[in-house]
Amino acid sequence: MSLSIKDVALRAGCSIATVSRVLAGKGYISDEARQKVEEAVKELGYRPNRVARSLRAQKSRVIGLVLSDIRNPFFSEISRAVEAVAFRHGYTVLMCNTDEDPKREVQFLKLMEEEKVAGILLSPTRANAKTLDPSVLPPLVLFDRKVAGANLDTVVIDNEEAALKLTRTLLAGNYQKIAGIFGAKSFTASARIKGFQSAFEGAENRLLGVYQAPAFEEEGARLMAEILKKEPGVDAVVCSSALLATGAYRTLRQSASRIVAERGFICFDDPSWASFVDPPVTVIRQPAAAMGEAAADLLMKRIEDPARPVSEIVLQGELIVRGVR
């Protein structure tokens, strides 16, 4: 079919072993042989077959990227960074979108194993957290969410601290009835809720409640409507992701609530509109690109040296205060 190392060997007048050695750049090769092989490769336009290499090596130059929601800008930013790092190291990226479905996650993890990927980047669904058995899995790096018991490389942001900082801007602003809208089921959401709640120490009466739903726009809109209905006195809202925030903000705009006009709306991530709505929205920006890069770097190192000590990288979110009069 396509060109193989045999064709190159024939053309260069040597054995396939020599060709392979030249290509790999190891072992003893005479200048003459090297030159002939290189010439033959160029003339024929030979490109090695990665599948054969993978079979032989029992490991491919592919990494798996398991995302919970690729439509979430936070994750697409991460994907971009991951792919860039991988490409730079000669790896390709096998991408999967689980939509937070633990079953899909498991299926995909199995697929990855069948593909003999060199490593996996995963933002784990909470439900699967305990099933991650590092002894059977290829090198694995967790990002965005960590798994409590597991001894695995992880890159996260300090969600608790970030939520605390964010919520405090609201408390400083003298709001009296504050509600929180958070994602459901995830480690991340739990940490943010914790930070959110701890901000109210000594001011518990200003905390209206924590509302949770899967992190989609429609859910944010729904929860916001629910809050407005149940708690007419609400005067401020914290949203734990761009998607939830976008939905919630839409509801607020449509209901002409005073929350928005009075700046009682803040959120995680930095949705594109946060800077130009009136008044602009204060946010915690997550270092998505940095997270993707760090996770991919970590994975490369782990692949290179599976015995290296496990590390946990904690990135800080950046508070962006907007619209202070």
Place this chain on the structure above:
Amino acid sequence: MSLSIKDVALRAGCSIATVSRVLAGKGYISDEARQKVEEAVKELGYRPNRVARSLRAQKSRVIGLVLSDIRNPFFSEISRAVEAVAFRHGYTVLMCNTDEDPKREVQFLKLMEEEKVAGILLSPTRANAKTLDPSVLPPLVLFDRKVAGANLDTVVIDNEEAALKLTRTLLAGNYQKIAGIFGAKSFTASARIKGFQSAFEGAENRLLGVYQAPAFEEEGARLMAEILKKEPGVDAVVCSSALLATGAYRTLRQSASRIVAERGFICFDDPSWASFVDPPVTVIRQPAAAMGEAAADLLMKRIEDPARPVSEIVLQGELIVRGVR
């Protein structure tokens, strides 16, 4: 290392050929053999090695997805649909982000070939359009952008018609000085520009000019600023993508231009904020999920039957009129 078909054969007390046949479900197999093999597979937890399969078949169950910008919500939506279809058919998705860089595109296409992917989904950079040689490449389906001369399966939206429709809402609104902000270098941008311009037939004096730049937020912001400076009389703007529109809209908001207040702002895609800014923004929504699905479906069919006639699917954008008093 890991389990192979040999282990299963040993356990089931038959040859590896029989195991393979049971797994593939073809050829003659006795009920007894089938049962024994299935049992052995289950007991051992055997999973076939996709790499070995790929090598033997000279083709993997992987498809390549080449994106020009994964951060663009339009493309992440497409990615999601593609991955879902692929998964359903037992394929995995190798993802690459080119950032519109033709060099990266070429490099990646080569990588894909080395990985022996079964097929490729591509939104081609204009610069590479001519180099797509279907005779050497695996099955290929183009999406979002088509290539003029090439005889390739394609899924696009009717950009010219969409731009025409969109621009007409502006003309009907009696705006007199209309500028257009479009992406650079792409087939898509050209088609949209064509539609945009043709809307002005008989009203050429109302067309202020066409501005082009790579489709990023900052570029949209920059172009908008440039337009405001050069053409103080501008009273309406058409933006050809969500990213450009977001940047442009930000600039407008910050400059307190009257364009926004008077609804003279419309765009392609349906950015999340379009529905809740005041006044809301009329848009053409691109059927991103449908496009991804159609393209992936088409690729599956093409892989199955490489001889089937080439088809071009044209999807229609949906005009969403908002904020009509």
Place this chain on the structure above:
DNA sequence: GTGAAATGTGTAAACGTTTACACACGGATT
């Protein structure tokens, strides 16, 4: 009862690499 067809199974080759091992040569060290 014979031959042909249908059914069932195993052996071995092939896919394109990498690499252990063997071997050959030349020069340096005994």
Place this chain on the structure above:
DNA sequence: AATCCGTGTGTAAACGTTTACACATTTCAC
């Protein structure tokens, strides 16, 4: 002159599949 080592190259095995081919048994038609 024998030995050893460094250099260079080739042969062949291995990775885990699929499948062509061979062979054996059963079924069936005449």
